[in-house]
Amino acid sequence: MDIWPPCPAPFNLAHHVLAASAARLPDKSALQIVTPTGAERWSYARLEAAVRGCGTGLLALGLEPGDRVLMRLGNGVAFPVLFLGAIAAGLVPVPTNAALTTAEIGRMAAVIGPKLIVADAGVALPDPLPCAVVMAERLAQWEALPPCDWAMGDPERLAYAVFTSGTSGRAMAVGHAHRAIWARGMMHQGWEGLGESDRLLHAGAMNWTYTLGTGLMDPWTLGATALIPAAGVKVEALPLLLKRFDATIFAAAPGVVRQMLRAPLPPLPKLRHALVAGEAMPAALARDWHEKTGTGVYEALGMSECSTFVSASPRRPAPEGAAGYAQDGRRVTVLDAEEGAGVLAVHRSDPGLMLGYLGDEAATAARYRGEWFVTGDMVRMAPDGAITYLGRGDEMMNAGGYRVSPLEVEAAFAGLAEVAVTEIEVKAGVRVIGGFYVGDASEAEMQARAEERLARWKQPRLWVRLDALPRNANNKLNRRALVALYAERGRP
Numbered sequence: 066m067d068i069w070p071p072c073p074a075p076f077n078l079a080h081h082v083l084a085a086s087a088a089r090l091p092d093k094s095a096l097q098i099v100t101p102t103g104a105e106r107w108s109y110a111r112l113e114a115a116v117r118g119c120g121t122g123l124l125a126l127g128l129e130p131g132d133r134v135l136m137r138l139g140n141g142v143a144f145p146v147l148f149l150g151a152i153a154a155g156l157v158p159v160p161t162n163a164a165l166t167t168a169e170i171g172r173m174a175a176v177i178g179p180k181l182i183v184a185d186a187g188v189a190l191p192d193p194l195p196c197a198v199v200m201a202e203r204l205a206q207w208e209a210l211p212p213c214d215w216a217m218g219d220p221e222r223l224a225y226a227v228f229t230s231g232t233s234g235r236a237m238a239v240g241h242a243h244r245a246i247w248a249r250g251m252m253h254q255g256w257e258g259l260g261e262s263d264r265l266l267h268a269g270a271m272n273w274t275y276t277l278g279t280g281l282m283d284p285w286t287l288g289a290t291a292l293i294p295a296a297g298v299k300v301e302a303l304p305l306l307l308k309r310f311d312a313t314i315f316a317a318a319p320g321v322v323r324q325m326l327r328a329p330l331p332p333l334p335k336l337r338h339a340l341v342a343g344e345a346m347p348a349a350l351a352r353d354w355h356e357k358t359g360t361g362v363y364e365a366l367g368m369s370e371c372s373t374f375v376s377a378s379p380r381r382p383a384p385e386g387a388a389g390y391a392q393d394g395r396r397v398t399v400l401d402a403e404e405g406a407g408v409l410a411v412h413r414s415d416p417g418l419m420l421g422y423l424g425d426e427a428a429t430a431a432r433y434r435g436e437w438f439v440t441g442d443m444v445r446m447a448p449d450g451a452i453t454y455l456g457r458g459d460e461m462m463n464a465g466g467y468r469v470s471p472l473e474v475e476a477a478f479a480g481l482a483e484v485a486v487t488e489i490e491v492k493a494g495v496r497v498i499g500g501f502y503v504g505d506a507s508e509a510e511m512q513a514r515a516e517e518r519l520a521r522w523k524q525p526r527l528w529v530r531l532d533a534l535p536r537n538a539n540n541k542l543n544r545r546a547l548v549a550l551y552a553e554r555g556r557p
Contacts, residue, residue, distance in 0.1 A: 069394030072247040072416055075217035078224045079116060079153035081246050084215070086288040087113035095285055098142060099266070099310050100295045101302050107142060111208075112285075115142075119150025119204055120213030126181065126199070130155035130216060131223070133177050135196075136272070137170070137184035139163045140296040143201045144271040145281050147183055150207075152224055152243075155216030159226045159238065160272045163188045164520045173228055173236050176424060220244040226423055227274050229369040229468055236473075238423040239369045248417030249283055249372065255392030256365045256376035257340060259283055259314065264335075266292035266310065268303055268317035274369055275342050275466065279316050300324045307333050315339040318466040319346040322354055322362070323494065330357050338379055342367060343466025345454050347494040348385050364388045366454055368440060369468070370419040370432070371411055375452050387451040388444075398437060399446050408458055409444045410437035460544055462488045464498055464522045471544065474498065474525070477518040482506045485534050486525055487544045489551050500525030501547050503534055529554065 086095070091110035098105040107115075123134065134151045136158055138144045144160070151158040159177050161170060163185065171191040174182075182198045184190060190198065224243040228236050253259050257279060267280025271293065284291040292310050294303065300321055307315055308331050319341045339354060339362040346364050354362045366388045367373030374397060377389035391397045396412035411418060413436050421429035432438055443455040462469045471486045478484040482504030489499035502511060508528045515524040535546035 067393040069248070069251055069416065072220040072244040074220050076220040076243050076247070077153065077155075077215045077217050078243040078246045079149040080215040080217065082149060082282050082285050083109070083113050083116060086285055090288050093288065094290050096142065096145070096281070096291050096293070097310065098295050099292050099306050100298060101305055101309070104292075104310065105142065105295075109285075109288075112146070114212065115146045115204075115208040116149045116153055117212030117215075118207045118210040119146050120154030120156075121210040122204070122207030123151060123156060123181070124154050124213060125210075126197075128154075128156055128180055131157060132180040133157045133159055133226070135170075135174060135177065135179035135182045136160045137163060137182060137188045137190060138201055138272075139185050139188070140271050140293065141185075141201075143183075143185075143204050145277070146204055147201075148225070148277070150204075150213075153215055154213045155218070157223055157225055159228075160277065161228060162270065162272050162520060164522075165189060166518060166520065167192050168518060169236070169520060173238070176228075176236060176238050177226060218243070220247065221420075223420060227369050237425065237428065240420040240423045242420050244416045245372070246282060246286070248415065249278060249286070251392045251394040251417075252279075252365075252373055252376070253283060253287065254378065254380060255394075256363060256373060256378050256389075257283060257314065258338060258363070258379040259287055259289060261288040263287075263289040263313045264292055264311055265289060265314040265316060266294075266303075266307055266312040268294060268300070268315075268321045269343075269466070273343075273466065274372065275316075275318075275367075278372060279340065279342070301328065304328075304330045304333070307336060311335045313337050317341060318343040319350060320344065320466070320495075322346075323350055326350075326353050326357060333358055333360075336360055338363060340365065342373060344463045344496075345388070345456075350494060351385075366409070366442065366444075366452070368442075371415060371438065371440075372417050374411055374415065374417065375409070384447070384451050387447070387453045389452065390450050391452070397452075399444060400434065400437065400439065406443060406445045406455055409440045409442045409452070410434070411440065412436060413438055460487070462486070462498055463496070467522050469498065469523050474500075474519060474523055478502070478511065478514055481514055482511065483534060484511075485542055485544060485547060487547045489527065489548060491527070497526035498524070499547065499551060500528045501531055501534065501550070502528065503531055 087109040095109040096107040174191040269276035342365040363377040365373035365376035377383035383389040399407040482502040535543040
């Protein structure tokens, strides 16, 4: 295992992402928001100007270093401009999914205590508002402002936060240090196979840490070009975009790859390989991708708390069925191994590891066992270090790449029905959230409640009414039994 060099100091995440590439390649295309009919193009010089102008605009509002900025933006260039602009100025952006409901974003705002919200029109905001709101179109005016100074400092200080759902069902804010971007250097060859000449097309929404890191910041750190489909572009259009815009690397969740392969693909002569993360990829899907594109597809394991740390790569493919190997510079182990399987853990010295859950020291401490951060993912490690993912040990669900707590989903139906949810495999390689309930409500009423209180990816995709929920001898809900019940009974 190679030892990854320590992060330099003083340091600023946004400076590391943009400054060198903008100075060296000012006229090169840094970002293209692509559609089947064209693209919105941003050079490195313009992107840096927009980011640093945004920093100036934010500070002019009276914000101070360390203040938190809640982001309520969709899939447009304003998203990375605000994210990096806030960090450049020493502020702490908190990206969120634009599809969250008023109740959901209100709970998140209460956790982080924002001093400013920046929002697209029509996006749900906390009620009542905890602070001032700036509409996204104002960011375009800030591009012409004088550039802010890069706020250099300790690489251990808080840079940004992202939300994940813990096993308690509460939205938990994962705080990351500026050094997190330095740690991503281990992925450039340990997973992505990424270089300056690449054109990487990522199919995810910008608020997803997978897109934000692999789709935007990693290409910009290396001087490559990031290609992002515009809002509203359908999965069926992605093969055309890959071909038309000469993508050399494609990144997506396995579910997106599966949808793409349902139709014939055009020749993709410039494509070298694909990257997948967010959920486990079946071996059959990887074989299908290779047969239809002639390129490899490389998987990574990661989480909001540590991004990716185990992966396959072009220089070290994984054996079939395995996710990959610990990236060079990473220290991982398998705890509590029985019959070769145990819980994957990452050493607490990993520079990509979170600072902690904001405002919840107890939850942070609970994730550690001595020197190891316990991921909760069940794996098997082969003698050569290849790691095979076996599932989540904490009953967390994974819907389209988003980790979802069953407790959070179940709480949305309080007063309407007694509900339990879990992941259900509806066909080979396709898993959805299944809802099981006891009560007199109709399926339509259950779905209406879900749409009212839960973002789309958290909503159950199927419903089964039961006489009673399965419980163990201690009267604890047995979610694993729900899978067997569905297999036995299916939909009524």
